[in-house]
Amino acid sequence: MIETRLTAELKALADAGLSRRRRILESPCGRRVTVDGENLLNFASNDYLGLAGHAEIAQALAAGAIKWGAGSGASHLVSGHQSPHEALEKEIAALTGFPRALTFSTGYLANLAVTPTLAGRGAAVFADKLNHASLIDAMQLAKAQGAEVRRYPHNDMAALESMLAGTAAPTKLIVSDAVFSMDGDLAPLPALFALAERYDAWLIIDDAHGFGVLGAHGAGSLAHFNLPPSPRIVLMGTLGKAAGVGGAFVAGSHSSIDYLLQKGRSYIFTTAQPPALACALSKSLQLIAEGDARRAHLMARIAQLRDGLSHLPQPLLPSITAIQPLIVGDNDAAVQLSQALWERRLWLPAIRPPTVPPGTARLRISLSAAHTEADIDALISALHALT
Numbered sequence: 028m029i030e031t032r033l034t035a036e037l038k039a040l041a042d043a044g045l046s047r048r049r050r051i052l053e054s055p056c057g058r059r060v061t062v063d064g065e066n067l068l069n070f071a072s073n074d075y076l077g078l079a080g081h082a083e084i085a086q087a088l089a090a091g092a093i094k095w096g097a098g099s100g101a102s103h104l105v106s107g108h109q110s111p112h113e114a115l116e117k118e119i120a121a122l123t124g125f126p127r128a129l130t131f132s133t134g135y136l137a138n139l140a141v142t143p144t145l146a147g148r149g150a151a152v153f154a155d156k157l158n159h160a161s162l163i164d165a166m167q168l169a170k171a172q173g174a175e176v177r178r179y180p181h182n183d184m185a186a187l188e189s190m191l192a193g194t195a196a197p198t199k200l201i202v203s204d205a206v207f208s209m210d211g212d213l214a215p216l217p218a219l220f221a222l223a224e225r226y227d228a229w230l231i232i233d234d235a236h237g238f239g240v241l242g243a244h245g246a247g248s249l250a251h252f253n254l255p256p257s258p259r260i261v262l263m264g265t266l267g268k269a270a271g272v273g274g275a276f277v278a279g280s281h282s283s284i285d286y287l288l289q290k291g292r293s294y295i296f297t298t299a300q301p302p303a304l305a306c307a308l309s310k311s312l313q314l315i316a317e318g319d320a321r322r323a324h325l326m327a328r329i330a331q332l333r334d335g336l337s338h339l340p341q342p343l344l345p346s347i348t349a350i351q352p353l354i355v356g357d358n359d360a361a362v363q364l365s366q367a368l369w370e371r372r373l374w375l376p377a378i379r380p381p382t383v384p385p386g387t388a389r390l391r392i393s394l395s396a397a398h399t400e401a402d403i404d405a406l407i408s409a410l411h412a413l414t
């Protein structure tokens with residue numbers, strides 16, 4: 028009986044063409060992957076710098092495991108905080124320019140810590156409508172703890188300003204993705220920062236898709252806009268995308284980071300990442316900081332793709348990042364286009380509601396520094412043939 032509702036809902040999902048399934052990769056993440064015995068060009072990962080399969084990072088992981096064993100054994104505050112974790116925090120602080128950083132097991136957990144913990148009771152939280160699901164869940168947690176939460180239309184600074192001007196809450200938080208994950212566009216970070224200053228608000232920035240890719244030394248979207256590491260900014264970045272490994276960080280002032288360490292439930296009540304992952308991430312951060320050639324190659328591939336697709340009936344959304352969405356509109360049409368590309372050995376996922384607004388189903392083209400000029404040409408020709 029208890030299963031009846033689930034079966035009905037699963038059937039409804041399938042009937043609406045919204046059932047999801049997983050593809051099993053029989054190879055490491057890279058520009059080419061093997062799926063069902065087929066060799067495909069991969070435009071479906073967030074491995075923007077091509078580091079997920081990098082030999083030096085894998086070696087650092089293996090060496091870390093030999094030296095430190097498999098697990099951390101406890102949460103950071105109990106006994107799981109080891110020298111590789113400590114070293115990684117310092118390296119992240121140095122790269123991002125903030126006084127201090129804290130690492131988390133995943134970006135989802137990092138986001139669940141930041142907004143609710145800094146908000147507390149009686150705060151007002153203002154968030155972009157297109158923020159990542161983990162930030163939306165963080166807002167729900169903040170709300171459950173007595174904060175007032177509001178969402179403003181995507182990148183609409185006038186709407187945000189009138190919300191800020193209209194609140195009497197003693198603590199205000201502005202929460203935004205830096206690079207929007209399904210659109211690839213940037214938040215107007217200088218304008219957000221100016222509003223945060225004017226209304227004495229925290230500015231919480233999720234740079235999952237900018238860290239490693241944008242800014243000097245890959246420091247991310249704040250560096251791209253030359254914003255200072257202000258004490259009112261809390262920067263979150265993930266380490267499983269451009270960094271190619273897994274986990275996340277939050278960087279900020281000494282007091283904001285110490286506050287999260289003392290009070291962030293999804294920091295405190297979870298086991299510290301295996302120390303070998305921190306060893307791998309230290310190597311990855313070094314490759315990111317020294318990665319100007321990788322970033323220049325990626326930027327050239329982005330320009331090549333945008334140029335090559337400029338005459339398609341449906342243009343790419345405006346984006347300077349590795350995320351280049353091609354809006355199709357109809358759910359089934361997006362799936363069919365993705366399937367036709369698959370038959371040409373090109374892997375591009377169709378993204379449908381509820382991940383994106385109804386009527387905006389799309390192909391999310393994700394580029395990587397691992398792609399060659401010929402790879403991009405192959406994608407351009409296929410899209411011209413199919414659309």
Ligand SMILES: *Cc1c(COP(=O)(O)O)cnc(C)c1O
Binds near residue numbers: 275
């Ligand atoms: C991927 C992502 C996250 C979650 O990070 P994980 O480390 O994968 O849990 C958070 N925010 C944004 C914008 C993301 O794209």
